[in-house]
Amino acid sequence: MLMSFVMSPDERSRKIYRCALEVRGYELDSYGHVNHAQYLSYLEHARWKMLAEEGITLKTLAEWKRWPVVAGLEVRYLRPTFCGDELRIETQVTEHRRVAFVVEQKIFRANEPVLTARVEAVIVNEHGKPAEVPPGMAGSLWSPP
Amino acid sequence: MLMSFVMSPDERSRKIYRCALEVRGYELDSYGHVNHAQYLSYLEHARWKMLAEEGITLKTLAEWKRWPVVAGLEVRYLRPTFCGDELRIETQVTEHRRVAFVVEQKIFRANEPVLTARVEAVIVNEHGKPAEVPPGMAGSLWSPP
Amino acid sequence: MLMSFVMSPDERSRKIYRCALEVRGYELDSYGHVNHAQYLSYLEHARWKMLAEEGITLKTLAEWKRWPVVAGLEVRYLRPTFCGDELRIETQVTEHRRVAFVVEQKIFRANEPVLTARVEAVIVNEHGKPAEVPPGMAGSLWSPP
Amino acid sequence: MLMSFVMSPDERSRKIYRCALEVRGYELDSYGHVNHAQYLSYLEHARWKMLAEEGITLKTLAEWKRWPVVAGLEVRYLRPTFCGDELRIETQVTEHRRVAFVVEQKIFRANEPVLTARVEAVIVNEHGKPAEVPPGMAGSLWSPP
Numbered sequence: 001m002l003m004s005f006v007m008s009p010d011e012r013s014r015k016i017y018r019c020a021l022e023v024r025g026y027e028l029d030s031y032g033h034v035n036h037a038q039y040l041s042y043l044e045h046a047r048w049k050m051l052a053e054e055g056i057t058l059k060t061l062a063e064w065k066r067w068p069v070v071a072g073l074e075v076r077y078l079r080p081t082f083c084g085d086e087l088r089i090e091t092q093v094t095e096h097r098r099v100a101f102v103v104e105q106k107i108f109r110a111n112e113p114v115l116t117a118r119v120e121a122v123i124v125n126e127h128g129k130p131a132e133v134p135p136g137m138a139g140s141l142w143s144p145p
Numbered sequence: 146m147l148m149s150f151v152m153s154p155d156e157r158s159r160k161i162y163r164c165a166l167e168v169r170g171y172e173l174d175s176y177g178h179v180n181h182a183q184y185l186s187y188l189e190h191a192r193w194k195m196l197a198e199e200g201i202t203l204k205t206l207a208e209w210k211r212w213p214v215v216a217g218l219e220v221r222y223l224r225p226t227f228c229g230d231e232l233r234i235e236t237q238v239t240e241h242r243r244v245a246f247v248v249e250q251k252i253f254r255a256n257e258p259v260l261t262a263r264v265e266a267v268i269v270n271e272h273g274k275p276a277e278v279p280p281g282m283a284g285s286l287w288s289p290p
Numbered sequence: 291m292l293m294s295f296v297m298s299p300d301e302r303s304r305k306i307y308r309c310a311l312e313v314r315g316y317e318l319d320s321y322g323h324v325n326h327a328q329y330l331s332y333l334e335h336a337r338w339k340m341l342a343e344e345g346i347t348l349k350t351l352a353e354w355k356r357w358p359v360v361a362g363l364e365v366r367y368l369r370p371t372f373c374g375d376e377l378r379i380e381t382q383v384t385e386h387r388r389v390a391f392v393v394e395q396k397i398f399r400a401n402e403p404v405l406t407a408r409v410e411a412v413i414v415n416e417h418g419k420p421a422e423v424p425p426g427m428a429g430s431l432w433s434p435p
Numbered sequence: 436m437l438m439s440f441v442m443s444p445d446e447r448s449r450k451i452y453r454c455a456l457e458v459r460g461y462e463l464d465s466y467g468h469v470n471h472a473q474y475l476s477y478l479e480h481a482r483w484k485m486l487a488e489e490g491i492t493l494k495t496l497a498e499w500k501r502w503p504v505v506a507g508l509e510v511r512y513l514r515p516t517f518c519g520d521e522l523r524i525e526t527q528v529t530e531h532r533r534v535a536f537v538v539e540q541k542i543f544r545a546n547e548p549v550l551t552a553r554v555e556a557v558i559v560n561e562h563g564k565p566a567e568v569p570p571g572m573a574g575s576l577w578s579p580p
Binding site for chain 3: 030
Binding site for chain 2: 025044045048052058
């Protein structure tokens with residue numbers, strides 16, 4: 001299936017970044033629950049937080065002239081969430097290549113899993129072409145400590 | 146001017162509801178700052194929080210068959226805000242009539258004012274027609290304690 | 291890979307629903323292109339259009355007490371798009387089961403593919419529990435004409 | 436009241452820019468109608484269209500190092516709108532000063548007014564400071580033909 005989460009023990013040992021957020025009322029759709037597209041914004045938020053935790057901001061990316069863009073994603077929705085729900089997001093880089101890396105993310109409400117996602121990010125340069133992951137990013141996101 | 150905030154001492158003494166939120170990266174627009182429309186969602190969030198603080202939720206509104214809708218607004222934008230900024234919102238009911246009430250809201254980043262708003266809410270029934278403010282709402286939002 | 295689009299000839303013969311939309315300026319993110327989450331809203335729009343083309347609206351769903359919700363998705367992003375771009379979306383039901391069905395969608399700008407997606411929808415009842423696809427939906431979306 | 440639309444005959448003779456859009460399903464909120472904040476995005480879209488009609492794009496603005504930002508707005512909501520509604524937006528510059536200008540906008544569904552708005556835009560330079568309206572913008576938006 002889509003979300004395998006089958007990784008070697010070594011992969012599993014990578015750092016897990018955590019952040020929390022509360023569902024805001026304006027994020028509900030006409031069904032009265034958080035719209036499926038909204039979660040992608042939550043996940044993006046958590047990835048920016050991961051980068052920020054390593055000192056990487058939009059400004060850093062502009063200096064490097066290297067930006068991560070989403071090239072693919074797989075999401076599995078497990079439970080609806082509602083206004084005021086407190087969500088926790090776990091974010092982990094689980095694969096990396098020369099110009100791309102994979103982030104696996106999970107959203108929880110208390111101990112209940114809400115969603116799992118696998119996001120493939122590609123690094124692009126100022127012309128939008130694939131480019132090597134900048135050392136400052138690789139060094140902080142997946143090198144051994 | 147749009148935002149007068151000229152109220153009688155009595156008005157000024159009304160309860161101020163406070164909430165906080167952090168700007169999320171996906172809320173920026175192509176200018177790199179929070180888009181002007183996004184703030185209206187922040188303000189709506191703060192108004193739902195105000196109601197929730199008084200025990201009024203979507204469920205309560207459905208039981209009453211009375212819902213507040215925005216009939217008019219005035220906003221003055223004072224400063225741009227950016228990803229990660231911690232914002233505080235102050236929300237206060239400053240006028241009330243039979244079928245409507247006015248909420249004044251201010252957003253701050255630390256001590257700097259970011260925005261002031263005046264929102265006119267009208268109560269509607271299940272047919273979308275103006276209807277009296279439900280006693281349970283009037284009683285908690287603006288009656289003497 | 292994620293997006294196989296390998297289907298039997300029979301599958302390929304199913305009806306393709308088409309709709310068009312123009313990228314609006316407020317849908318760009320701080321990178322200046324359409325944000326990856328925004329496309330999911332475009333795809334949702336195209337699925338509502340598909341249902342509407344078969345006479346199925348939110349009102350119909352409420353009468354049936356059956357609603358489709360997104361249970362999983364896979365998206366592959368192929369090209370960035372920008373303000374004013376005219377996009378075409380092709381939407382096709384490619385698999386169906388008792389309580390779920392799969393929609394494959396492609397977005398194009400002129401003849402260039404922008405994105406491919408595979409969306410798994412589950413039908414839920416008024417308690418949010420999986421329920422059989424309503425005959426009126428199955429009959430129009432995938433029965434032989 | 437907020438929306439005076441009291442202008443001299445000369446003002447009234449200014450060019451009215453028109454655009455149309457269809458409400459998309461994902462723009463509804465948990466009330467099932469278009470959320471009040473969403474209309475601000477529609478209005479922004481119409482203002483970008485007005486600029487584009489005069490040959491002014493994000494690229495032009497970057498060359499001039501001058502960008503319009505929203506400094507204030509007043510909106511009056513007259514009717515709810517729903518998924519699939521065809522809306523028309525009229526946009527007109529009604530006042531102009533050295534560093535700012537005022538745009539009045541109206542949204543209609545068929546012949547019914549949905550919303551009126553008055554938006555005050557300020558021109559800023561690359562440091563976010565108020566700056567003179569670029570001649571290329573003033574010349575096309577409000578000079579005599």
